[in-house]
Amino acid sequence: MTRPCALRRALISVSDKTGMIDFARKLSTRGVEILSTGGSAKTLREAGVPVIDVADVTGFPEMMDGRVKTLHPAVHGGLLALRDNDEHQEAARLHDIGMIDLLVVNLYPFEETVAKGADYDECIENIDIGGPAMIRAAAKNHAFVTTIVDVQDYDALLRELDENDDHTTLEFRQRQAQIAYARTAAYDAAVSNWMADAIGQETPRRRAFAGTLAQPLRYGENPHQAAAFYTTGESRPGVATARQWQGKELSYNNINDTDAAFELVAEFDPSQGPACAIIKHANPCGVARGDSAIDAYRRAFDCDRTSAFGGIVALNQPLDGPTAEEIVKIFTEVVIAPDANDEAKQIFAAKKNLRLLTTGGLPDPQAGGLTFRQVAGGFLVQGRDNGHVGLGDLKIVTERQPSQDELNDLLFAWTVAKHVKSNAIVYAKDLATVGIGAGQMSRVDSTRIGRRKSEDMAEILGLSEPLTNGAAVASDAFFPFADGIEALAEAGARSVIQPGGSMRDNEVIATANRLGLAMVFTGQRHFRH
Template sequence: MKKRALISVSDKTGVVEFAKALEQLDFEIVSTGGTAKALADAGIKVTGISEVTGFPECLDGRVKTLHPLVHAGILAMRSNPEHMRQVDALGVTLIDVVAINLYPFKATILKPDVTLEEAIENIDIGGPTMIRAAAKNWQDVAVVVDPADYGKVIEEMKAGGVTKQTKFVLAGKVFEHTAAYDALINNYLRKQRGEDPFPEQFTMTYEKVQQMRYGENPHQKAAFYQEVGNFDNTLAAAQQLHGKELSYNNINDANGALDVLKEFGYDKPCAVGVKHANPCGVGVGDTIYDAYMKAYNSDPVSIFGGIVALNREVDEKTAQELAKIFLEIIIAPSFTEQAFEILSKKKNIRLLKLKNPAGANSEDMLDMKKVAGGLLVQQLDTKLLDGELKVVTKRAPTEEEMQQLLFAWRIVKHVKSNGIALAKDFQTVGVGPGQTNRVTALDLAIKYGGENVKGSVMASDAFFPFSDCVEHAQAAGITAIIQPGGSIRDEDSIKACDEAGIAMVFTGMRHFKH
């Protein structure tokens, strides 16, 4: 007995070959609109949907498949005698295969200058209804939403029929597909309405970029997903030019490097070195070579095996220096031919080309952190300062000190708390990350900086609860401090600075990073 397949796809990849194979297996092909035309043009006999329903497509194609003769054909349970009696009495022809993918809502909203009306017209109604119906009746209907599954379906049909296991897997794909589709629509419309980004029920759409060999540790499974959007300044948009695939830790650390680089934009050449998601060396110079050498000389020990992000093309001279040590990843807008030749000789290095590595993150981006049994969601920390800096000591910073303080403030924002950054001549001198008390973080930064600490400035991601940090700073020769302020004991730190001749400014804004 001839079986019936309903095919209506926006993504027409492989659909002609799929339909031809079904036709050879004695299937009647029912289709709609553009799909019907594409199949007919390929010489496939097609039954139009209106021939099935006895009702014309109407409302500019908004209503085509929303009809009992379609949905009863999909939803009828073959093992249920009453269902079979009813469809026979009603003249319903059963539908055994449903191959549908949905209107291209994602592609539509990613187009520049798309209008709300255009986006709404690309919200599919009939498609989700039919594939959900088919997935609900998965034991009787093979539903295909991914062109990659066409081959498997045909192969199993030729061997006697699509297996129950395969049908169940295909049904699962439907609900993944529609859940992601609806979440994408919801988030787009929420943004259009300018609503609170934290709704009562939080759903997001992410698409898999890479299945990883393992996660943070070899015994953990992992994958990398990208957010849907035009984000040419994020790691997901990078083109890998050389080296083995990125690991979980590579991606996490590389993202940290880009976050620091974004603080400096493209005003001057900047190089950022990161190790274990913490900046270990940052430099700004007249050339990208100068910037990298500053970043490298900040801490030659820690940068080994780390990640370097640059906001200028890598030239031959810079590449020669980069090649002198082992680096996991180098990210840059581009590489000259000579630079690529030098660096690609190193087997284990990954070279990533990213169009806009120092482009600022959007303020409506969200930062998410999974905790056991829940999810923490917040806006990204895209601000640097909130209002005017306040000089709180008798001595104000010199113009040069103020420039160095702001340089250090950009860096300490991305140091794990408790975090300290020391800087001089637009170069990190020492970084003290992730300590359980602030004075230990400072002591670490001083230890890393050695003799270079004298004459440097200090940035702290949060306020000083005691005057001990100022006392240690004085002993090390630090001349100026930038910190949020706000401690009930601020006066102790201010007094200690005045006694030491250290200038101190308050930002009124902290930058915890846990």
């Protein structure tokens, strides 16, 4: 079972024909007989590569629009027969079944069909049946059969043949079998998840997720943790689809934080002006809109300059030279933006450790999709938090009415709070954060931390009072007690936005009225654990 196996006969049936002709020609020159189907056979024949139609082997023509062509004992027997089993070999001789030593298959482009927005019927037609069946058969019989499912493995197989006198080793076949089963698993996961969505099944009995290795990572959150980055093929612009122009490889924490930064900044429509988000450990330490990209960056930076050191910067508009000059004044890990001009790239080129990513667009903050998180023995699945509120959704619950400027700041702070770890408190003024309290067990603690951060920053800026004086404040969930409102008032806040819904809402509202704060309810919560 461990001996090398020769390649005498191959079956090639591929949807993606990249590199197929050259690969098949090299196999043919080694004396490998090639079987093929439909379009693959036609392409090879036109290129002058000797090929035998599978229909000539099975004795049945392709039928039913190609749905039936390889589902036949002459194919599956050739893939599944054990070469060292006398009964298997006798059955093959009796039924004139030739052995197939190599299977080269890539599947109908189902994922690509879904991604382009095809209708239900077209997606169904792009579900491959014969391909996965052959792949599973060949991979099961990897003691004797080699399986290739990815174009990128053509050269690996040819090298294997060069190194082993036109044979493959068991280790190579095992590795390819694992790749093959992972491919069919990912394919079936894509089909099942698409179908669940298409028929409105929010909680299907079984849920599967799959990814393709984008890069091995040096380590995970900590050096003793192994890690890798996998992509799902989703077209959503972001760190997974970005082009990296410079800098060393992204780390596990870089990827996590860059995703958080870009998802946050995408909340701000670029047609309404530039916005910048600076992230540290998946939490924003400064977010702002501005008259220009450099103005937005400076205003975000002035929320918490200390935490911004070694952070991630995200922009909702292309990066320009003046903004790049400002960013490189301190150490920054990653900058991500829809694009960057040549001047910005040239400025960053002098900072070899700074990574620059461009995405070509922004993710839609209101798009659907799923997120998942592992727990012991399972995983939690939920829809992406695409909740959004506008002016028309707000309910003013206090005697004092917020001004239009306060309403603008409240909605800005609310948008940022959606991306802050709970319990989240965000102070904002003039469309810029001026204090953020994140991830505390007590909402009052988050309130006080945000104030303290603003006091520290005011001292750095040479101001005599905290930045939170006159600020609007967002809370990601309701205030369970009036002490949170009292803490906000002590920080100098003048208006509050929160979901409402506490058993003590009346007490909280009465406290806001007593302290002269304006308060609005959204009826929506944004926990982010």
